[in-house]
Amino acid sequence: MVKLNHKKKEQYTKRIVHALQDGNKELFLENFLKLHPSDQQDVFIHLSNPLRKKVYAFVSPKQFTEVFEGLSIEQQKLFFAEVKENYSSAMFNHLFTDDVVQFLVEIDAEKADHILDKMNEEKANKVRVLLSYQEETAGAIMTKEFISIASTDTAEKVIEYLRTVAPNAEIIYYNYVIDKDGVLVGVVSLRDLITARPDEMIENIMNSHAVSVDEDLDQEEVAKVIQKYDLLAVPVVSKDHRLLGIVTVDDIMDVMEDETTEDFGEISAAKGATDIGLSAFSAAKKRAPWIVLLMVLGLITGGVIQQFEDTLESVVLLAFFIPMIMDSGGNVGTQSLAISVRGLALGTIQKDGFLRLIRRELTTGALIGFACMLLISTIVFFIYGNGMLGIVVGVSILCTLSISAVIGALIPIIIDKLNIDPAVASGPFITTLNDIAGLMIYFTIATKLIEYI
Secondary structure, eight states, X not given: OBOOOHHHHHHHHHHHHHHHHHTXXXXXXXXXXXXXXXXXXXXXXXXXXXXXXXXXXXXXXHHHHHHHTTSOHHHHHHHHTTSOHXXXXXXXXXXXXHHHHHHHTTXXXXXXXXXXXXXXXXXXXXXXXXXXXXXXXXXXXXXXXXXXXXXXXXXXXXXXXXXXXXXXXXXXXXXXXXXXXXXXXXXXXXXXXXXXXXXXXXXXXXXXXXXXXXXXXXXXXXXXXXXXXXXXXXEEEOTTOBEEEEEEHHHHHHHHHHHHHHHHHHHTTOTTOOOTTSOHHHXXXXXXXXXXXXXXXXXXXXXXXXXXXXXXXXXXXXXXXXXXXXXXXXXXXXXXXXXXXXXXXXXXXXXXXXXXXXHXXXXXXXXXXXXHHHHHHHHHHHHHOOHHHHXXXXXXXXXXXXXXXXXXXXXXXXXHHTTSOGGGSOHHHHHHHHHHHHHHHHXXXXXXXXXXX
16 A cells, blocks of 8 residues: 655556546556555546546446545535445455444435435444434444454464454454443453463453443543544443454544534634535625624614713823723633634533632733733823823723633633533634623723823
């Protein structure tokens, strides 16, 4: 298997395209099957429709699975529609169960049922089991292609067994030991098998404290377990500790990518609209509700300004500093939001750490505010020659940044306590709250000291 740099990939692509154009199956397979699956995918997605049809004719369904499983869902849907039903059914039979599930949950339910009906019955039943789990749980993302052995086997017998089953297993580095009832009792690594004496019993070399996760555990928590213990895969067990499947690290990488994309959507108030493949209408439909909500909240900001209309009329120059007050508060609040959401995601904010976080953010905001107060007060004094105006603006900045830092850190924690994704405390939402708080502070201070300005 060859991994290519950019120049070599271009050379291989030209050979592959020429072989397809000439209908030379032997030359095509010789060059195409040498490539790493990732490079096969890169070559394949840039082929024209007529050339892709030749690929389907030259490559067996089993060989094509390595290309198909690495494509995006949208690409999979496109290429699935191009192949014949018998070809796709055979391909799904060779895909790992979790990859089949990942595709089926993204298409029409009726079409998914039809695919399952055409698949091998045993494989289809495994897929149906995974589809029965709640989305984004360990059970829903696990695969059934794992290796289980008995504690009474010898190392030599297991190694011989691996030669037979390894091609159909997603990972062979971990071999899970189960009893006669299917209960997980330990794990043996491939390294342990190779270094053990051939006649050594598995029960003597296995780790009887195998790390596992419950079938209904949230996928983000599964990721934390894999990260914490530096695992390539983690077994998924039932309530009575029977081994059901495994979740591999490559699947967790996909999960974390999806979760990160979702969080970016939440924080930017663009949930569900981060896919650049969406049409303008679909993107607008998903983003509009947040924008409308924030627009309505913006009316409150306008109401605050209207409430202090007399103060503004008395000192029109106060209006000059409104954007600076609002922007500064929003920026500090967004920084605190990122810290709080990240802490919640990593589980670093515990009960005893809650007050410490709020105290730290308040102090941080105050220190930043104090520095900004000194700077802006000095600038206002030298430009406008009005020391009291500088004090009003400076103290407002100090108070606004202190409060904004607390709001940015506190809102996600409150939302998390309500069992809602803390990322919905989006940047625009926090910014709007801080705009309102900043204006209230600014105009309240200005009103109290209006006669001295």
